[in-house]
Amino acid sequence: GRKLCDMFxxxxxxxxxxxxxxxxxxxxxxxxxxxxxxxxMLEAARIIRxxxxxxxxxxxxxxxxxxxxxxxDIDVSxxxxxxxxxxxxxxxxxxxxxxxxxxAYTRREALGVCVGIGAWNYPFQIACWKSAPALACGNAMVFxxxxxxxxxxxxxxxxxKEAGVPDGLFNVVQGGAETGTLLCxxxxxxxxxxxxxxxxxxxxxxxxxxxxxxxxxELGGKSPLIIFKDxxxxxxxxxxxxxxxxxxxxxxxxxxxxxxxxxIMPVFLEEVVKRTKAIRIGDPLLENTRMGALITxxxxxxxxxFVSQAKKEGAMVLCGGEAFTPIEPKLKGGYYMSPCVLDNCxxxxxxxxxxxFGPVMSVMPFDTEEEVLKRANNTTFGLASGVFTRDISRxxxxxxxxxxxxxxxxxxxxxxxxxxxxGYKQSGFGKENGQVTIEYYSQLKTVVVEMGDVDxxxxx
Ligand SMILES: NC(=O)c1ccc[n+]([C@@H]2O[C@H](COP(=O)([O-])OP(=O)(O)OC[C@H]3O[C@@H](n4cnc5c(N)ncnc54)[C@H](O)[C@@H]3O)[C@@H](O)[C@H]2O)c1
Ligand SMILES: C[N+](C)(C)CCCC=O
Numbered sequence: 001g002r003k004l005c006d007m008f009x010x011x012x013x014x015x016x017x018x019x020x021x022x023x024x025x026x027x028x029x030x031x032x033x034x035x036x037x038x039x040x041m042l043e044a045a046r047i048i049r050x051x052x053x054x055x056x057x058x059x060x061x062x063x064x065x066x067x068x069x070x071x072x073d074i075d076v077s078x079x080x081x082x083x084x085x086x087x088x089x090x091x092x093x094x095x096x097x098x099x100x101x102x103x104a105y106t107r108r109e110a111l112g113v114c115v116g117i118g119a120w121n122y123p124f125q126i127a128c129w130k131s132a133p134a135l136a137c138g139n140a141m142v143f144x145x146x147x148x149x150x151x152x153x154x155x156x157x158x159x160x161k162e163a164g165v166p167d168g169l170f171n172v173v174q175g176g177a178e179t180g181t182l183l184c185x186x187x188x189x190x191x192x193x194x195x196x197x198x199x200x201x202x203x204x205x206x207x208x209x210x211x212x213x214x215x216x217x218e219l220g221g222k223s224p225l226i227i228f229k230d231x232x233x234x235x236x237x238x239x240x241x242x243x244x245x246x247x248x249x250x251x252x253x254x255x256x257x258x259x260x261x262x263x264i265m266p267v268f269l270e271e272v273v274k275r276t277k278a279i280r281i282g283d284p285l286l287e288n289t290r291m292g293a294l295i296t297x298x299x300x301x302x303x304x305x306f307v308s309q310a311k312k313e314g315a316m317v318l319c320g321g322e323a324f325t326p327i328e329p330k331l332k333g334g335y336y337m338s339p340c341v342l343d344n345c346x347x348x349x350x351x352x353x354x355x356x357f358g359p360v361m362s363v364m365p366f367d368t369e370e371e372v373l374k375r376a377n378n379t380t381f382g383l384a385s386g387v388f389t390r391d392i393s394r395x396x397x398x399x400x401x402x403x404x405x406x407x408x409x410x411x412x413x414x415x416x417x418x419x420x421x422x423g424y425k426q427s428g429f430g431k432e433n434g435q436v437t438i439e440y441y442s443q444l445k446t447v448v449v450e451m452g453d454v455d456x457x458x459x460x
Contacts, residue, residue, distance in 0.1 A: 001297070001333030004061065007150045009175030015142075015182040021168030022113045022140035023188060028166045030110040030138035034089040041088065041135060044163035045081035048074065048156075055155060057285065059124050062149045064293035064335070065247045066284045076417065077128035080433070083417045084136035087438060091137065093445075101451040108442045110138030111214065112190035115183045117204070118153065119195045120146035120295055121250045121357075127153045129432045130193045131160075131170055137442040139190075140169045144183060146196075147176045148295050180204075187211050191441070194218065195252075197355075198381075198426050216430030216440050218252070219423060220355045221383030223404060224376035225255030225412060226366075229263045231388035235410060237271045239388055240361065243412035245279060245339050248294050249303075249359030253384035253421075255412055257352055259372050262365040269343060269363065273318045276339050276361075282326040293334045294358060300335040303358030307340055310351035310362070316344040321360065347375055355381070369394065377403045382424030386412045405431075 010018070029037065048055065056070040063070070093106035116130035127143055134141045145153040153172045160170045173179055177200075184192055184207035191214040194204045201219040208215045225243050227236045243255030260268045284292030294300045300323065307321035321340035325332060339359035345352050352362045366372040376385065385404040389395050399407040405423040408414060415421050420434035430440045 001335065004151070007147065007174045009147070010173040010179050010182075012182055015173055015179065015186065018142045018168075018171040018173050019113055019183075019186055019188045022142050022171050025166040025169035026110065026113055026138070026140035029135070029140060029169055032138075034091050034136075037136060037138065038085040038088040040164045041081050041085035041132065044159050044165075045078040045085065047159045047163060048078040048081065051159075052078070055124060055152065058155065059152050060284045060292065062123055062151045063120065063247075064284055064295060066289045066292050067287065068290070069247060070284075073122055073125045076415075077125050080125075080128045080132045080417045084132040087435065088136040091438065091442070098448075102449060103451070104446055104448045107445045107447065108137070108438070109445050111441060111443055112139060113188055114139045114141050114191040114193060114441065115186075115189050116141050116143040117180050117183065117192065117194045117196065118143065118145045119252075120148040121247055121252070123149035124152040124156060126195050127156050130195075131156070133432075133437045133441045134193075135160075135165070135169065137438060139441055140171075142171045142173060142183060142189075144173050144175060144180055147174065150174050181207065184208055184213075185210065189213055191215070193430070193432075193440075201428060214440070216422075216432070217428035218421075218430075218432060219383070219426065219428040220357070220381065221252050221254070221423065221427050222257060222353065222355050222379055222381045223253055223255045223384040223386070224257045224259060224402070225386040226372050226376060226388070226398060227258065227260045227264070227268065228369075228387070228389040228391070228394065229261040230390045231264075232390065232410070233264065233267065233271065236388040237268065237275060239386065239408075239410070239412045240272055241275055241279075243386060244361040245276070245291060245359050246413055248291055248337075249339070250295065250357050251413065253406065253413065253415075255384065255386045255408075256356065256360065256362060257376070258361055258363045259366045259376065260363060262367055265363075265365050269318065269341070272361070272363075273341050276341050277319050279339050281324050281336055281338060283328060283331055291339060291359065293336050295335070297335055299358070300337060303356055303360065304337060306351055306354070306356045306358070306360060307342075310342050310345070310349060310360075313349045313351070314344060314346070315342040315349060315351060315362070317341075318343050347378065353379070369398065373398065373401050377401075380426045383427035384408065384423075
C-alpha cells in the first residue's frame, strides 16, 4: 500500500532509441558463434544464482508474493538462461541432397529485434523466459515490464550488461499501454512475445499484423482440475492448493475449476478447507509466510467482487474470500485477502466461467469421465488442465481429450524450463520453454546450390 518508486513512461523518442540501439547490438551479437553467446549467457546465469536471495527479496517488494516462492522464481530464471545457453551452440540447419550432386541446406537465423511485454505476476521470470531463447538465437530484445512491477527487469538488464552482452542487446522500457502500443507498431521490430490478458493479446495481434510481425501470445486461463474417486486423496488435495493459491492465486495456468467425483466430494472438501484455512498470510518477507499481498487495491476489490457475485449466484463460501488485515502495523493498508473455497458452484456461474486471477477455488461435483471432459472443455480458454487418478489408462485418455496446452497428471503447476508451456484456443499460441521455443525466436533460410548447368528451358 505504499509507493515504491517513481518510474516515467517511455514515449516515442525513448522507444525509438531503445529499438535503434537494440538493432545495433543485434548486428554484432547475431554474428557471434553460438558458443560465444552461450558463454555470456552462462555468466549472466551465474550472477543471478549468486545474487538469488537479493533478487528474490526485490521481487517480493515488486510483486507481493512470498519469499519462498520468489526464490523458486529466481532459480527457474537462472536455469532458463543456462538451458538456452546450452542450446545456443547447437543451432544448426539441415543438408538436403539433390540430383546431379546439387544440394540445398538450411540455416537457422535470428529474427532481429524482438519485443517482450510482461505481466506483473512473475516479473523477473517472464523477462528471463522471453529473453533467454531470444538471445540464444542471436536476437536483441526490448522488454517492457508491467508498470505495476517495474523494478526487477532493470536488474536483469544490469546483469546481462555485467555478463558482457553488447550495449543495447537487452533494453528495458518502462510504461503501460501507450508504451506497449509504440513497441508493437514499430517497423523496426521483428517479433512480439506477449504475456498478459486475452483482450490485450488481441490488440497486440492486431497491431503486429500491420507489419506482419511474428507473435507469441501467453494469455489467460480458466483451467479445469479433475479429481477422480480413485485418486491418492492427500496428493489431490495438495495439488488443488498448488493449482489455486500460488502467488495469491494470480497465476495464468491455475486450475480454478475443480471437478471432484461425487463420491469423494465430502472428504475432499473437508481436507481442502482445513488446509486452506491453515495457509499463513502476512508479511511476504517472512520465511513461514505462504501467501502475500495481491498486486493492487483495484485488483483486490475486483477479486472480492467475484466472491460477492458468486454468493449472489448461489455459491457457498466454505472459507476465506474476505479482505485480511495482518496484525503487524507496517502491513496495514496492504492488499491481503484470505484464500477462498467456493462450494455449490455450477458451470454457468461467473466465478466458474471468468478468470478471477486471485485466491478463489470453485469446486463442482461430477459423475462420469465423459461428462466431466465435456464440461472441462466448455470454455474459450485452453491454457492448462490437470487430472488426479491412479488409473494410468484413464490419466492418459483424459490428457488426450482435454483441450489445453498443458495437462498435469497427479500434480499441478510444475513447469521446469525443459518443458514447453503455452496455450490452446484463446489462451494464446506459441510456446515458452523447451527446445521448441527456438522455432519461435528464429527463422529458417533455405540455400539451394546448383552443381551442374542451368537448363536451357526457353530454347533460346
Ligand atoms: N499464459 C501465460 O504465460 C501468462 C502468464 C502470466 C499472466 N498471464 C495473464 O496475464 C493477465 C494478468 O496480467 P496483466 O493484468 O498484467 O495483463 P494485461 O494484459 O493488462 O497487461 C500485460 C502487459 O501488457 C501491457 N499492455 C496493456 N495494454 C497494452 C496495449 N494496448 N498494447 C501493448 N501493451 C499493453 C501492460 O502494460 C503489461 O505490461 C491474466 O489474464 C493472466 O492470465 C498469462
Ligand atoms: C510457474 N508457474 C506456476 C507454472 C506459472 C507460470 C506463469 C503463469 O502465470
